[in-house]
Amino acid sequence: MSDIPVCIDISHHQGYPDFDEVRRSGVRGVIHKATEGSSFIDDARAENLANAKNAGLAIATYFWLKPGDGRSQAEFYLSVIDPVDGERVVIDYEEDNCSLTTLKDAIQALLDYGRNLQITVYSGHLLKEQLGDHHDEYLAEHTDLWLAQYTSDESNISWPSGTYPQWSLWQYSEIGEIPGIDDSYVDLDNFNGTDANFLKWINTKGGFPMPVPPPEPSELVRVAITAPEHVDMRVSINGRPARRPSILRKARRGPDVLR
Template sequence: MSDHPSCIDISHWQGFPDFEEVAAQGVVACIMKATEGTSYIDPNRAANYINATAAGIACCTYHWIKPGNAAKQMEFYLSVVDPVGGERMVIDYEEDGLQLPDLLEAVEVLKADPRGLQVTVYSGHLLKEQLGIDCDDYLAENTDLWLAQYTTGTPSWPSGTYPHWTLWQYSESGEVDGIDDTNVDLNRFDGDNDELVRWISPGGVAPPKPPKPEPSEVVTVGIMAPENIGVLVTVNGDEVSERRGRRRRRLLIPRGPDLR
C-alpha cells in the first residue's frame, strides 16, 4: 500500500502544510479537524482549507464528538463551518464514554439541517463493539463509514450496518512531503481518485481544477547538432521540435514547471 495516498486528514498538529507540495505527492483530498466539544475551534483549519483548495485538493471537515450534549456540539460545529449545500461533514466517534445515542443524536441534527448535508461517521473499535453484527437502520440509511484500523491485512468493521467501508484510515504514521516534523494519517478510498473527489465534494460535484499558470518567462536554449545527427527536443514530455543538420539550432521554449 502506498505511503503517499490520495487522501489524508490533518489537524493543528500538522501545522500549515505546503499544499502545492502535498498535491505533488498525489494527494487529491483532505479532511480537516474543525471543532471539538462545544467550544474548541481548530486554529489552523480556516487557513489550511483555503490553501489546500487553492492547490486543487478537495476538502471537508470533521468534529471530534465528546460524550453528552451531542445536539449542542453539532450546532456548534455547524456554526463554525457554516457549510454550503450538500457539504460532507464527519463525526469523529472514538472517545471513551461515547454511546450510540450520542452518535444518533448528532447524526439527526446534521441530517435535519436544510442544506442537505452528507454525513460520514469516523470510528474504529468503539463503533464495531457497540454495533456488533446488528444493523442500525438509521445509520445505514443516513451515513457512511470512515474506518480507523491500523493493519496491513484485511480490516474488520461493523458490516451489519455498513456492508462496505467508504474510507479506511490504515496508518497514523505516514510521511508526506510538504508536511514537516510530524506524522500524517493515511487513508484509502473504496474507489478511484475521481470518485474520491466527488465523494468529498459538496453534493458530489467535483470542483473545477485550478488553471495552469501562464508562462512568465522564456528560456532560450542553444543546441549544436553534429552533421547527420538528428535532434529531438521535448519539454515536460511534449515534443517541441525535431531538426537535422550541421547548423546550430536556436529554439525558444516556454518555461515549464520542470525548468524552474
C-alpha cells in the same frame, strides 16, 4: 497499496503544511479538524483549508464528538463551518464513553440543518464494539463509514458490516510521512474505489456514489536497489514518489479537550 494515500486528515497538530508539495506527492484530498465538543475551534482550520483548496486539493471537515449532548456539539460545528448544500461532513466518533445516543443526536442535528449534508462517521473499535453484527437502520440510512484500523493489509480489517456493507474511507496509518508536512506524522487514508470516485464522494452534491473497490493487481513486481553510501535516492512508482526514509517525527492523535 500505494505509499501515497488518496486522502490525509489533519488538525492544528500538523501545523501549516506546504499543500502545493502535498498535492504534487499524489494526495487528492484533505479532511481537517474543525471543532471539538461545544467550545474548541481548531485555529489552523481556516488558513489550512484555504491553502489546500488553492493547491487544488479537495477539502472537507470533521468535528470530534465527546460524551454528552451530541446535538449541541453538532450545532456548534455548524455555527463555525456553515456548510454549503450537499457538503460532506464527518463526525469523529472514537472517544471512550461516547454513546450511540450521543452520535445519533449529532447526526439528527446535521440532518435538521436542512442543507442535504452528506454525513460520514469516523470510528474504529468503538463503533465495532457497540454495533457488533447488528443492523442499525438509522445509521445505515443516514451515514457511511470511515474506518480507522492501522494495518497495511486490507484483508485484516474488519468493520460493523451488519450496518455498513462496505466502508467508504479507511484510515490505515497514523504515523504516515507526506512531502510538505515535515514536523509531524500524519494520518493516511484510502478510498474504497478510484481516485475519481473519491473526488465525487468528498465533493458530492445531492448524494454520494457507492464506492467501487478497485480491481486486484494482476501481478506483483519486486525490485531490489543497492545504492552506494551517501548517494541520495529518489524513487517513484507509477509516477508517485515512494515513501521517504523514516525521520524523527511526533505523533499526535487524541482529544484537545481533556474533560
